[in-house]
Amino acid sequence: MPLLDARDAPSYGTISREEDSAYEEEQLLQNHHETDGELSDGLDEAQEGVRKIEAINMTWTTRSLMIAYCSIFLMAFCTSLEGQTVASLSAYATSAFSKHSLVSTVLVIQNVVNAVIKPPMAKIADVFGRFEAFCLSILIYILGYVQMAASNNVQTYASAQIFYAAGSTGLQILQQVFIADSSDLLNRAFLALLPEFPFLITVWLGPTIADAVLRSSSWRWGYGMWVVILPAAFLPLALSLLLNQRKARRLNLIRPSRRKRKRSLAAVIRKTWYDLDIGGLTLLSTAVTLLLVPLTLAANTKQGWQTPSIVIMMVLGLVCLVATPLYESSKKLAPKPLLSLHLLKQRTALAGCALAFWYFMAFYFSVQPYLNSYLQVVQGYDVGTAGRVTQTFAFTSTIAAFGVSILIKYTRRYRIFVTIGCVVYMVGIALMLLCRQEGATHFQVLGTQILVGFGGGLVNVPVQLGVQASASHQEVAAATAMFLTSMEMGGAVGAAISGAVWSHLIPRKLYQYLPDEVKPQVGEIFGKLTKALEYPMGSPARHAINRAYQETMNRLLTFSIIVTIPLIPLSLMMTNYKLDQVRHRDPEPIVLI
Template identity: 85%
Template sequence: MPLLDARDGPSYGAIPREENHTSMDFERDQLLQDGYETDDDSSDISTLDEAQEGVRKIEAINMTWTTRSLMIAYVSIFLMAFCTSLEGQTVMSLSAYATSAFSKHSLISTVLVVQNVVNAVIKPPMAKVADVFGRFEAFCLSITIYILGYIQMAASTNVQTYASAQIFYSAGSTGLQILQQVFIADSSDLLNRAFLALLPEFPFLITVWLGPTIAGAVLQSSSWRWGYGMWAIILPAAFLPLALSLLLNQRKAQRLNLIKPTKARRRRSIFSVIRRTWYDLDVGGLTLLSAAVTLLLVPLTLAASSKNGWKTPSIIIMMVVGVLCLIATPLYESSKKLAPKPLLSLHLLKQRTAVAGCALAFWYFMAFYFSVQPYLYSYLQVVQNYDVATAGRVTQTFAFTSTIAAFTVSLLIKYTRRYRIFVTIGCVIYMTGLALMLMCRQEGASHLQVLGTQVLVGCGGGLLNVPVQLGVQASASHQEVAAATAMFLTSMEMGGAVGAAISGAIWTHLIPQKLMQYLPEESKSHAGEIFGKLTTALEYPMGSPTRIAINRAYQETMNRLLTLAIIVTLPLIPLSLLMVDYKLDKMSPGSHDDGAETPLPVEVEPETDDQHHKRT
């Protein structure tokens, strides 16, 4: 059966439909024959107690998809992914020049901390917005926030404005990322999902080579500002087909009376609307989680640049309040009175696969931010003397190879019906690649050594990332697919945030120290400028005493980061073995593995009338 056949329904039920029906009444009758009583509370569409309105909407929309409309939606997903991927590869090469324009090159890590903090805290609320209001509404919100971020970065006149723009930029970017995955989870079964979940990743096969070239052209012909501003025009155009598909199918479902107003919706005052929205979005839990992540991670970079370091009173206060918020978050979320619809599905933390998968994602992405981001690009330009485009392509080799590896493993999962073995293999390859990076990443290393290690690390990352996400999703019901996906991606981003914060602290502490230690006397007065501007470091010719000192400082600091990357990957293999080895094509509603898991029901074939009545 084709991957985008409308008859190949989502994981919570496959509903056969005929694409060429033109009569609305006939379509509705066909749905009723399939067991969907639209005028009765016993409908297969989840009731209000089981699902929030956004989930009810997408379940109804899934009954109206035709093959054509579903293909249009997926094409739009690909177009948006292509735009955001190309944008990401382009601005990644521009960020060093944007921060250098404000004489703050070292603040790349601080910018990434802000990005990752926002990425970590925005995924659960964006998933909740999608569940509460609907997928279409959540997509529109993400696109709008994304555009605001582009505009603010393009117009920024100082590093503070540029850094604050990352809040909008990251919120829109990560919101779009999770909504794409949620939409794919809504409209696919588990066996095909591993492949379809890669659709937003396929553009990396091309954009990793185009992005650095575009960045170089932008810097030569215009400025880094246009490299941000142009995407405010391109991205909305790419979103238009998906917006129309969701909107038209939602209206179609309403005409078929598949989306019914709830009792709460029929009689509600302003107070009840505010109260319902507060609980639906779990504003209290979101506030606590955001405060905890922000107050614990941001001080890591501030302490390194502060005169008194960790003894600074404001930093101590931030850390203490952050710890208190972190402790209060699960207590608040577990309260039925305070959080009747919690932001975090805490009972998923009782399931071995969900916990192990999220922990694995945390450590994996932390290692990524010690090894590939945020300073490998600068290291390649300074120590290896690569130009803008070459350094960008080497840095993005990870994305290219991980995409190919993820595509391969998605096919292997589809035909083997297993996923855990690929997680373990990916962990082994990833750790091996990092070890070889430390051994081979020295000044004067050949292109083959530099590229080879990036290919190996990328292959390991691609092999483990997709099946881990699939395993976490498989341990959730349909109502919790968005929450489970958010929990997985949040864990990954929190690992990235911690990695970026620690790497930034190490870089900010060691580079100035080593520059003062190794620079010749005549250049020591320029140490601050060399540290603050990448362009200043590149002005000194290779082989000169000053450049040798700069390269040595960069090299020794990079070695420290790679050593930490290897250390934090030690838990990966044990965590992969803790995940339940689901046989995906044998999973059924209510089944349990080892008495610990309640996997997501998967229907490989449309159910018969007899099976339907037994289930209801």
């Protein structure tokens, strides 16, 4: 009589032998009736989406769960290929509007949305269900593609990032939530990498596809083609979740809450407001947006920081930032808070989220958002080569994360790998500053990317695992969202500061170094990557442009080294859990005969 535990089994809810449908449903019904009295109270306390996935987990067979994971991989492959492709298009899209410097602003918007959308998407998954949340993310994703492909100015293109980033990050968090639902801690480190494995292939295919799109068509088609591809990739997972959800309903495993009754429209709106914590979401997103976007906009206005609108945005952002934790800690205003702030009272969760913040900020000083442009201008790489070098981080970090997930499974420990990863990451960034110079060999440029990616792979997965280990099953989605939100917040801050530094230094250095006859072209050279590339290598103008890019990149790398200083102390603050002994505070194990 095998024991199937939502926490301890090799795969959550998996039936270890193949059974025919009639026998399986009979046993599920028998088990459900036998345990109904024991679990009903706990299920009623859980939100609707959590009760749905717990019921669905009781219906998985080995075959159906394998199909679900294959579907996750297929969708991850599609989104990974899309991400690697469009990463090389952003500079050309903004250059088409003579706003190349706003690449960082676009990334700030993406990271802001990435940061604030994870908690509400986790809440939507908990309140309405995993299937419903997946469908919503796909719809928002498609809207982003359509708007970017049709945009005729930089404002429309930038606003499309809201939908694009919301859909993208929604799928990211939901994939991790699904894996956390259906795996135990020892196997989760490996399974959590499933959405990352496609990077091993797409990191090389994406830039090549982008280069082909730019040569044969335009950057617009590079966005528009995913409107058809992405829904087709999602279809197998949608059918898998939907069929098992219907199966659970047929077996009466999904029951309405005992408190459920007819409500007025006002009561439904009020309940949805509190369930999704709309007030907390509004405060958080407003605070992050108003604080970070002005960092890049100030450098692109004549008055800079003295611009009244920018000052007002910063003041309002600070007010909203202070108000957010006060609002979230109020039981009356936020009975079901967006941010589970009490998790941060645990040392491991607090250290893990802080580590993710500084780690990703350093990434946005060293790899994103201007490395691709730097490689094309200073090193003379074509679009495809520059894209492949930039995405080497994703390739090597995926390999490192795969290796560390195997080590975690057999050592039952995770913290030692976090500390080692932090050391490697810091050394790699320091070598970037030393080796990434004009005229550097391809080996020097690529080698430092490999080292930084290896360190990043050792950091990311183990830290997320440690944060999840400190939470109950009901709070796994919230803990995962908080970790990923902290990471994206670091990325947003890094992208904003990078944009401010780039927009401030590049024009000033171009005026300083360019020959007098070329100085009238500074605005166009700064605004268009294609204009900078027109000047041949070795010419006085190109030498001046390369020097401006190089000195600005060195400044960003110096900032990157500084913000990695807290990483090692934070890694040592995390509790050194023995993962096979961690027990979440969940209902008793369910036995399937």
